[in-house]
Amino acid sequence: xxxxxxxxxxxxxxxxxxxxxxxxxxxxxxxxxxxxxxxxxxxxxxxxxxxxxxxxxxxxxxxxxxxxxxxxxxxxxxxxxxxxxxxxxxxxxxxxxxxxxxxxxxxxxxxxxxxxxxxxxxxxxxxxxxxxxxxxxxxxxxxxxxxxxxxxxxxxxxxxxxxxxxxxxxxxxxxxxxxxxxxxxxxxxxxxxxxxxxxxxxxxxxxxxxxxxxxxxxxxxxxxxxxxxxxxxxxxxxxxxxxxxxxxxxxxxxxxxxxxxxxxxxxxxxxxxxxxxxxxxxxxxxxxxxxxxxxxxxxxxxxxxxxxxxxxxxxxxxxxxxxxxxxxxxxxxxxxxxxxxxxxxxxxxxxxxxxxxxxxxxxxxxxxxxxxxxxxxxxxxxxxxxxxxxxxxxxxxxxxxxxxxxxxxxxxxxxxxxxxxxxxxxxxxxxxxxxxxxxxxxxxxxxxxxxxxxxxxxxxxxxxxxxxxxxxxxxxxxxxxxxxxxxxxxxxxxxxxxxxxxxxxxxxxxxxxxxxxxxxxxxxxxxxxxxxxxxxxxxxxxxxxxxxxxxxxxxxxxxxxxxxxxxxxxxxxxxxxxxxxxxxxxxxxxxxxxxxxxxxxxxxxxxxxxxxxxxxxxxxxxxxxxxxxxxxxxxxxxxxxxxxxxxxxxxxxxxxxxxxxxxxxxxxxxxxxxxxxxxxxxxxxxxxxxxxxxxxxxxxxxxxxxxxxxxxxxxxxxxxxxxxxxxxxxxxxxxxxxxxxxxxxxxxxxxxxxxxxxxxxxxxxxxxxxxxxxxxxxxxxxxxxxxxxxxxxxxxxxxxxxxxxxxxxxxxxxxxxxxxxxxxxxx
Numbered sequence: 001x002x003x004x005x006x007x008x009x010x011x012x013x014x015x016x017x018x019x020x021x022x023x024x025x026x027x028x029x030x031x032x033x034x035x036x037x038x039x040x041x042x043x044x045x046x047x048x049x050x051x052x053x054x055x056x057x058x059x060x061x062x063x064x065x066x067x068x069x070x071x072x073x074x075x076x077x078x079x080x081x082x083x084x085x086x087x088x089x090x091x092x093x094x095x096x097x098x099x100x101x102x103x104x105x106x107x108x109x110x111x112x113x114x115x116x117x118x119x120x121x122x123x124x125x126x127x128x129x130x131x132x133x134x135x136x137x138x139x140x141x142x143x144x145x146x147x148x149x150x151x152x153x154x155x156x157x158x159x160x161x162x163x164x165x166x167x168x169x170x171x172x173x174x175x176x177x178x179x180x181x182x183x184x185x186x187x188x189x190x191x192x193x194x195x196x197x198x199x200x201x202x203x204x205x206x207x208x209x210x211x212x213x214x215x216x217x218x219x220x221x222x223x224x225x226x227x228x229x230x231x232x233x234x235x236x237x238x239x240x241x242x243x244x245x246x247x248x249x250x251x252x253x254x255x256x257x258x259x260x261x262x263x264x265x266x267x268x269x270x271x272x273x274x275x276x277x278x279x280x281x282x283x284x285x286x287x288x289x290x291x292x293x294x295x296x297x298x299x300x301x302x303x304x305x306x307x308x309x310x311x312x313x314x315x316x317x318x319x320x321x322x323x324x325x326x327x328x329x330x331x332x333x334x335x336x337x338x339x340x341x342x343x344x345x346x347x348x349x350x351x352x353x354x355x356x357x358x359x360x361x362x363x364x365x366x367x368x369x370x371x372x373x374x375x376x377x378x379x380x381x382x383x384x385x386x387x388x389x390x391x392x393x394x395x396x397x398x399x400x401x402x403x404x405x406x407x408x409x410x411x412x413x414x415x416x417x418x419x420x421x422x423x424x425x426x427x428x429x430x431x432x433x434x435x436x437x438x439x440x441x442x443x444x445x446x447x448x449x450x451x452x453x454x455x456x457x458x459x460x461x462x463x464x465x466x467x468x469x470x471x472x473x474x475x476x477x478x479x480x481x482x483x484x485x486x487x488x489x490x491x492x493x494x495x496x497x498x499x500x501x502x503x504x505x506x507x508x509x510x511x512x513x514x515x516x517x518x519x520x521x522x523x524x525x526x527x528x529x530x531x532x533x534x535x536x537x538x539x540x541x542x543x544x545x546x547x548x549x550x551x552x553x554x555x556x557x558x559x560x561x562x563x564x565x566x567x568x569x570x571x572x573x574x575x576x577x578x579x580x581x582x583x584x585x586x587x588x589x590x591x592x593x594x595x596x597x598x599x600x601x602x603x604x605x606x607x608x609x610x611x612x613x614x615x616x617x618x619x620x621x622x623x624x625x626x627x628x629x630x631x632x633x634x635x636x637x638x639x640x641x642x643x644x645x646x647x648x649x650x651x652x653x654x655x656x657x658x659x660x661x662x663x664x665x666x667x668x669x670x671x672x673x674x675x676x677x678x679x680x681x682x683x684x685x686x687x688x689x690x691x692x693x694x695x696x697x698x699x700x701x702x703x704x705x706x707x708x709x710x711x712x713x714x715x716x717x718x719x720x721x722x723x724x725x726x727x728x729x730x731x732x733x734x735x736x737x738x739x740x741x742x743x744x745x746x747x748x749x750x751x752x753x754x755x756x757x758x759x760x761x762x763x764x765x766x767x768x769x770x771x772x773x774x775x776x777x778x779x780x781x782x783x784x785x786x787x788x789x790x791x792x793x794x795x796x797x798x799x800x801x802x803x804x805x806x807x808x809x810x811x812x813x814x815x816x817x818x819x820x821x822x823x824x825x826x827x
Contacts, residue, residue, distance in 0.1 A: 051078050051085045070095040083129040083160065093120030115147045122154040129160030148175045163233070164204045172197040195219040208234055208244075218257070225252040236279045236316065246277040256302075267302045274309040282316030305330045325358035353377055366392050366399050381409040394440055401436040410461075423458035430465045439474035458505075460492040483516025502583030510536040524549055524558075525566070541573035552603055552646075561611035564604050571597025571638075578632070587628035587673065598639035598661070605646045614806045617707040617750055619680075619700050628672035634665040641686070643811075657722075658694075661686040671703040678703045688715050689722035692739075707750040711814065715742040737763040746800075746817055753813050754801040757821025798824040 047053050057072035073092040080087060099114035150173040157165040174195040196218040203211040214227035229248040236244050249271045256267030306329040313322035333350040354376035362368040372385025388402035411426035468485035471478065491508040498504055512534045519527040530543030546568035548555060555565045574594040581587045622629070641658040663684040667677040682698040693716045700709035718739040739761045746755035800820040804813050 051082070052076065052088060053078055068095070068097040068100065084131055086128045087126040088123070090123035090125075091121065092118065092123070094118070095121075113145050115149070116145045117149045117151075118153055119151040120153075124156040126158045126162070127160050127165070146176075146178055148173060148178065150174075159204070163207070164202050164210060166204070167200070167202040168198045169200045170198060171201075204233075205230075208232060208239060221255070221257045223252070223254040223257050226250070228252050232279075236281050239281050240283075242281060242283055244279040244281060246279070247274070249274040268305070269301060269303070270305045270307065271309065272307050274306050276309070276311045278311075278313040278322075280313070280315045280321075301331075301333075303330065303332050319362075320360075321362040323358075323360045324356050327354070327356035329354050329356075354381075362391075366390065366394055366397065379411045379413060381412060383407040383409075390436075390438060393438055395442045396440050398440055399438045401434075401438075403434045404430055405432040407431070421454060421456040423456060423460070425460045427462040427464065428460060430463075430468070432467045433465060434469040435471070437470075437472040437480075439472060439479065441475055455496050456494075456499075457496075458492070458494040461490070463487070463489040463492060477520070478518070479520040481516070481518040482514050484514070486513040487511070510534070521546065524555065537577045539573075539575040539577075541575075542571070544568075544570040544573055552605065555603075556605045556608055559608055561613075562604065562606060562608050563611065564602050567601040567603075569597075569599045570595055578630075588630070589628075589673065590631045592633045592635065593631060595634070595636045596638055598636055598641075600640070601642040601644070603644045603646070607646070610807065612807045615809045617700075617709070617810050619702045619704060619707045619709070620750070622668075622670040622702050625670045625672075629668070629670045630673045630676045631668040632666065634663075634668060636661060636663040636665075636684075638662075657689050658686040659688075659690040669702055688718060691722070692716055692718040708747070709749070710747045712745050713743065716740075718742055734767040736767065737761055742818075743797075744818060744821065746814070748804070748813070748817075750804065752802055752804040753817040755799070755817070756797040757800050757818070757824070758797045759821060759825045761825075800824065 043054055043056060043059075053076050055074045056070055059068070059070040059073075061068050070092060071094055073095065074090075075092070076089050077085070077087045079085070080089075094117070096117040096119075097113050097115065100112070150171050153171040153173075154169045155171060156167045159165050172195070174193070176193040196216055198216045199214065201211075201213045201216055205211055210231050210233050212227070212229040212231060213225050215225070217224040217226075227248070227250060230245065231248075232239070232244050232246055250273035252269070252271055254266050254269045256265075258265040306327065309324070309327045309329065311322070311324040311327065312320060315321050330353040332352070354374060356374045357372065359371035359374065360368065361370075368389040368391055370385075370387040370389055371383060373383075375382045375384075383404075384406050386402070386404045386407055388400050390399045390401045393399060406429075408427075408429040408431075409425060410429070413424040415422055415424075465485060465487040468482070468487070470480065470482040470485060472480035488511040489507050489509070492505055493507075494505040498506065512532065514532045515530065517527070517529040517532065519529075521527045525546060525548055528543075528545040528547065529541060531541070533540045546566060548565055548567060550558060550565075552565060572594075573596075574592075576591040576593075577589070578591040579587075579589040581589070616624075639661040641661050643656040645655075661684065663682060665680065665682045667680050669676055669678055669680065671678045679699060679701045682696070684696045684698075686694050688694040694713065696711065696713045698709065698711040700707065718741070720735040720737050720739060723739070724734045739759070741758070741760050743758035744755060746753050748754060798821055800817055802813070802817050802820050808816075
């Protein structure tokens with residue numbers, strides 16, 4: 001029984017064994033059989049199972065080795081109108097692929113090969129267009145080839161929309177040891193050896209830009225691009241950016257070109273005739289949702305050079321707003337890495353040379369900047385022919401016209417330290433600047449906002465402005481002119497905090513020399529100064545002139561009310577500063593003002609209507625000065641003062657003259673600086689009418705709200721003829737005789753003047769005049785019976801008490817006090 005069972009099992013084992021042997025044999029011979037089958041049927045399979053038709057001379061396929069060789073291949077797309085399949089058309093002389101893992105390519109869509117070679121081929125590919133409602137796939141193809149060689153290949157690849165992905169002719173490429181990176185922050189491809197030669201290359205960078213090059217030649221670590229062009233391919237309004245760039249160069253060459261996944265190192269890069277065009281999109285904000293990640297690569301450039309370049313900037317309306325016609329630029333030792341990119345300037349460098357010509361920049365509709373040339377030699381910058389152009393006029397904004405022969409910036413070591421700008425210059429020189437200002441005709445209210453400047457520190461060794469000119473006009477009327485201006489400022493410092501203050505900088509030494517100054521000083525006057533020299537602490541002014549715009553008759557016609565007409569000239573003025581502060585908490589604190597050679601004429605015509613406005617005394621006027629004021633001493637010498645009054649219906653004007661005027665005024669103040677004296681004392685001496693020696697002392701306390709004062713005067717040997725110049729128009733009398741002296745010792749306040757009056761004379765005779773200026777003989781005879789014609793011995797005094805007319809000035813009140821004393825003596 002058992003023997004029968006064994007006999008039955010033995011055939012089953014054999015069947016299993018032979019089946020296993022057959023399966024193994026089949027597996028062993030399958031690749032060869034498949035090779036044989038594909039060798040015979042592959043073209044037919046492609047023609048039957050794919051949308052393509054192929055015709056080839058021969059091919060060789062090895063599934064085991066992963067090698068494929070194809071010769072004389074012609075491929076076409078069966079249905080060229082079907083946009084949803086990739087269109088492939090072309091001829092291939094030879095295609096060779098080695099070490100391709102065909103099984104992974106078939107089953108896992110992984111394409112790895114050691115060598116890809118394409119020879120004498122002409123291929124045109126149009127990628128399949130997306131179907132309706134089909135979303136583009138973000139899945140990347142797993143493709144890696146260690147070595148690529150292309151020989152005499154013409155290629156034309158378009159995307160589904162018909163836009164160029166790549167196009168080139170006579171392409172020759174040899175890339176060895178290719179390494180790829182999936183890290184978007186690094187260079188995506190690198191190789192140990194490369195050689196590229198192609199013509200008429202066109203590369204679609206993305207949907208917005210493409211790259212064109214007439215010729216590419218790269219070999220032995222040398223790259224040459226002929227007629228390179230980065231070109232925008234859409235309308236400017238379609239870009240999600242503030243600006244669109246169009247860059248071309250006649251030739252781009254790079255030497256010692258070394259590339260890896262982590263770095264790009266180049267010895268020399270030269271751009272010949274680069275042309276950059278920048279088009280504004282008119283967008284103030286852009287979508288930043290697709291911000292790039294932090295880079296992790298290093299770019300090092302030994303030297304980069306731009307030769308004979310051009311730059312043009314256009315606004316959204318195609319108006320050109322900036323241009324550089326010719327620039328040459330060279331920079332050395334450039335480093336760009338993950339550390340420098342975090343700074344304001346995302347790269348470092350050691351040396352640079354810049355030359356640029358015919359630079360133009362339009363700031364707005366009213367102003368533009370034009371520069372003949374700029375040259376920068378490492379740390380030194382020279383700007384020739386700098387101009388600010390006025391393109392129009394504005395009723396609400398000042399417009400500037402500026403020109404300079406040359407600007408020099410010396411030893412510029414400025415750089416960013418992190419996010420902080422460190423400005424460091426040895427000096428700035430500006431030669432022959434001319435500044436013309438056309439002022440706005442209306443005052444536009446400005447919405448003042450606190451502006452915070454970016455973090456910075458500035459150290460400038462000196463600033464020099466040589467032989468400058470300044471002028472300002474408003475409605476074609478000159479408001480200011482400076483014929484020659486020289487400024488020297490040493491050790492200028494500023495920073496973010498100091499910039500917020502009213503004076504945003506500090507200096508150690510200042511020197512200003514301004515000549516031939518003319519200033520419109522208001523409706524009725526203009527100011528002329530021959531020269532002003534100032535070091536800050538010491539200021540010298542030469543030939544100071546405060547002059548009327550009208551003649552006396554013309555002035556009387558244009559004023560609505562009585563007003564004084566001033567004509568003031570001064571030969572020299574010296575101002576010594578003590579501790580003046582400018583800015584938010586300004587104060588004027590001077591040690592001394594010296595005035596030499598003052599001539600002041602004051603003319604008053606009584607014909608216009610009376611000015612009935614209240615005239616305040618000097619103490620009140622000083623208290624009303626808002627800015628704190630203290631001048632320790634004012635000295636006046638070698639001066640002359642004149643006061644003339646033309647009384648209505650008088651035959652001649654009244655006149656007072658003060659010759660050889662000397663004065664010392666101390667403690668001029670407005671009681672707003674604590675700890676300083678508030679009593680102003682004036683000691684003056686002069687020759688009244690050129691002959692009568694006169695001394696005056698005048699005191700008042702500024703902080704006294706009652707405006708009390710004292711004033712004393714002593715006039716010696718006064719000529720009656722001189723007194724008549726003023727007495728005749730107002731009292732309608734003349735005096736004959738001799739005056740030994742006239743003295744007064746007055747006190748007063750805002751309410752009036754009072755005190756003692758002394759008058760010594762002899763042979764005095766009073767002549768009364770009629771309206772025509774002729775003597776009234778009968779009245780004179782009777783009147784002189786009552787006038788003492790001589791004051792014998794040391795005469796006594798008379799006491800005057802004159803109430804002040806509020807609309808009259810202090811000096812008018814003083815003169816009325818003197819007239820009151822004369823009346824009591826003579827009439």
